[in-house]
Amino acid sequence: MEWADFAELLIAAVSLGSIYALMALGLVLVFGILRLINFAYGEFIMIGGYAMWWLQRLEFGIPWGFVALFAVVVAIVTALALERVAFRQVRASHGPPINLLLTSFACSAVLQSLVMVLISPRSKGILYPPLVSADLTLGPLRIAAFDIMAIIVGGISLVGLTILLRKTFLGICLRAAADDFTMTRLLGVQADRVIAAAFAISGALAGISSVLYFARIGLVKPDIGLGPVIIAFFATVVGGIESLAGAVVGGFLLGFLTVGLQVVLPTSLLAYRDAFTFLIVIIVLLVRPQGLVPGRHIREVR
Amino acid sequence: MSRTSILLSVVSLVIVLTMLVVGCGTPAPPAPEPTPTSPEAAEPTAPPPPEEAEPIIIGGVFNQTGWMATYDDPPRHGARAAVAKVNDAGGILGRPVELVEIDGKTDPAVVANAAIQMLEQGADFIMAPCDFDIGAPACIEAQKQGVACMSTCASSPLFNETVIGDLAFTFSEGSHGIGAVTAQMAWEFGWRKAYVITDVGWEYTRSLGDGFKWSWEKLGGEIVGEDTYQPGDEDFSAQIARVKALDEPPDVIMDACVMPEGPTLIRQFRLAGIDTPIIADDGIDDPEIIPAIGPENVSNIWYTTHAWYTEDAGPGYAEYIRYHEEEWGFPPNTGLAATGWDVVMLFAQAAERAGTTEGSAVAQEYEQMTKEPCLGGYVTWTADNHVPEKPMVAIEVEGEEFTFIGWIEPPFMPPRDMFTK
Numbered sequence: 001m002e003w004a005d006f007a008e009l010l011i012a013a014v015s016l017g018s019i020y021a022l023m024a025l026g027l028v029l030v031f032g033i034l035r036l037i038n039f040a041y042g043e044f045i046m047i048g049g050y051a052m053w054w055l056q057r058l059e060f061g062i063p064w065g066f067v068a069l070f071a072v073v074v075a076i077v078t079a080l081a082l083e084r085v086a087f088r089q090v091r092a093s094h095g096p097p098i099n100l101l102l103t104s105f106a107c108s109a110v111l112q113s114l115v116m117v118l119i120s121p122r123s124k125g126i127l128y129p130p131l132v133s134a135d136l137t138l139g140p141l142r143i144a145a146f147d148i149m150a151i152i153v154g155g156i157s158l159v160g161l162t163i164l165l166r167k168t169f170l171g172i173c174l175r176a177a178a179d180d181f182t183m184t185r186l187l188g189v190q191a192d193r194v195i196a197a198a199f200a201i202s203g204a205l206a207g208i209s210s211v212l213y214f215a216r217i218g219l220v221k222p223d224i225g226l227g228p229v230i231i232a233f234f235a236t237v238v239g240g241i242e243s244l245a246g247a248v249v250g251g252f253l254l255g256f257l258t259v260g261l262q263v264v265l266p267t268s269l270l271a272y273r274d275a276f277t278f279l280i281v282i283i284v285l286l287v288r289p290q291g292l293v294p295g296r297h298i299r300e301v302r
Numbered sequence: 303m304s305r306t307s308i309l310l311s312v313v314s315l316v317i318v319l320t321m322l323v324v325g326c327g328t329p330a331p332p333a334p335e336p337t338p339t340s341p342e343a344a345e346p347t348a349p350p351p352p353e354e355a356e357p358i359i360i361g362g363v364f365n366q367t368g369w370m371a372t373y374d375d376p377p378r379h380g381a382r383a384a385v386a387k388v389n390d391a392g393g394i395l396g397r398p399v400e401l402v403e404i405d406g407k408t409d410p411a412v413v414a415n416a417a418i419q420m421l422e423q424g425a426d427f428i429m430a431p432c433d434f435d436i437g438a439p440a441c442i443e444a445q446k447q448g449v450a451c452m453s454t455c456a457s458s459p460l461f462n463e464t465v466i467g468d469l470a471f472t473f474s475e476g477s478h479g480i481g482a483v484t485a486q487m488a489w490e491f492g493w494r495k496a497y498v499i500t501d502v503g504w505e506y507t508r509s510l511g512d513g514f515k516w517s518w519e520k521l522g523g524e525i526v527g528e529d530t531y532q533p534g535d536e537d538f539s540a541q542i543a544r545v546k547a548l549d550e551p552p553d554v555i556m557d558a559c560v561m562p563e564g565p566t567l568i569r570q571f572r573l574a575g576i577d578t579p580i581i582a583d584d585g586i587d588d589p590e591i592i593p594a595i596g597p598e599n600v601s602n603i604w605y606t607t608h609a610w611y612t613e614d615a616g617p618g619y620a621e622y623i624r625y626h627e628e629e630w631g632f633p634p635n636t637g638l639a640a641t642g643w644d645v646v647m648l649f650a651q652a653a654e655r656a657g658t659t660e661g662s663a664v665a666q667e668y669e670q671m672t673k674e675p676c677l678g679g680y681v682t683w684t685a686d687n688h689v690p691e692k693p694m695v696a697i698e699v700e701g702e703e704f705t706f707i708g709w710i711e712p713p714f715m716p717p718r719d720m721f722t723k
Contacts, residue, residue, distance in 0.1 A: 002547075005543050005547065008574070009539055009540065012537060012539030013539075016537050056593075113367075116367055116371075117367075121368065121369070121371035122372040122588070123372065123561045123562045123588065125565075125590035125591065125595075127593040127596070128596060133569075133598060133599060135573045135574060135575045142574055143574075144570065144573035146573070213536070216537070216566070216569075217594075218565055218595060219561065219566065219594045221561075223369070227536070258537055259540060262541070263540045267530065270529075270530050271502050
């Protein structure tokens, strides 16, 4: 293989990994506080796609930056709305944690049905500006512009989230709540607000990843969120579900596995690619049961 | 916790659970006849068919929800337009025609129940969904009741007289035949070296890819490479790298695909600087592929599909487009819609010729049809092949334009038996 081919594949893997990492972070943030794997998370990404599609169809010639921002805002609003209407009510009933999981499945089904009925069950194309839908030539390299966008935006988002969590009061509250929710509440932090904030950030990450994700695939359909939520779930588990860094590591691992296996496997075995991916994930978990980056919580219990 | 918030949570849980249960396949009630969207459709211009006669009921099982809706909604539109046309012309056998529609919800059990319900209401003919797995249950129920049944665009070679029964037909070329037609198109364009990429997640795309390869080699073409991907794939950089690694670029890349991965693959190939002509099947017969691929990257793309929607595609199109607009308020925008129109019109012809709507008599009339003209070119069924041989249209996609190129019919077809094992 030429070095240029290798470099192109590497860029594709890093770009895919960045998107997966953002998706996984959004999932793990809420899990850290609520112990909830929010399976409606994929629908935040789906809604982001439909938000872009809808705004473009208005044909006012809205600048694309605003369209992308709108996707993020709609994803945040959706996340906050679900928290307020569904999860907060179920949480307040003090039932077993499994009730929240069930609620997340229900929310996912409701949101999918809503767009199916209100918009269409058929795929809708999302238009990106020529700057994003272009190929860049760098010497012998031909790179899709969306790969570069994913790496840059993904990197900025990761840095932004780190600053938010480490340097702001809200971030400290979120980390404290993830560490020991009861203690945090006893210290006077309002549970509802912290949880709502976690959902809002989760929605923002879903919105950003939807802008990057749809630049790759170009189309949105009602059940498009299933793939991302499964990937995010696996990334958080293999990376270490108790840690934010683990979600990032897991996301990049899955990005590299997806691209790498597609290259390495012989054609006759390509149909079993996903089986190989999950086999590797299971081997990682056998060697490191807490994931690649165990969280503080786990270490203290030991 | 206050009583109101307990109440609120109970109510919201009940609502979401109900939605879940309803979504899980209980028999559907008959869908109310949707009201026409255009004001013109409310006032029929032609005289209504005789009112005193008992109506002939066409039971249309169309999936209006679930992934099949992409392929079932356009035929539903076409079918409704055709029923309006048939009634304007005096109905079938002097009786008015009524189209009863039930949503099959992309669920074989719901589809079967819908067919049973329609047959109990006295349906004289069943229109089945556009897929073997989802659509066959409707025809199996019709077969039991001795009623003829036709799928609008199921392309599995299994949708035939031996697997389902002598009353079951499909209007679509078999998927292996679609592959053969697509190969013929590429051959006529003068290409000789093909690179075939197949979505291995569907029986449809697999036998389509195999049909393409069979015909391509029989035509004398060369397969210079093959690759695969799976449903849900969002990264094609490995496939791109393998095409770039070829010593010389192929003349054409064949993408045996469905939505949404088909256009996604084309988008990523173009953005990686691969400008080789790409051909595909009716999986990309959707106007949404333009924004999906990006208008500035849409170039050198062709595909084959069952029928078309512009007047230049054939003699019957002007009337079809007019009825579609009157019925729905918008013209057809995919080739699939014409399949619904054709299935209704061909049933009307078969019933008129048989002098009855009785299943086996109608089926025998279908089996007599040889190059029967319709929007989809023409169609031939025989007693031992209910998966028809028919031409398909070649479409060019360039910039934001879909252009009708012409009708394609291959000189030979891959044997059906190769794909029914």
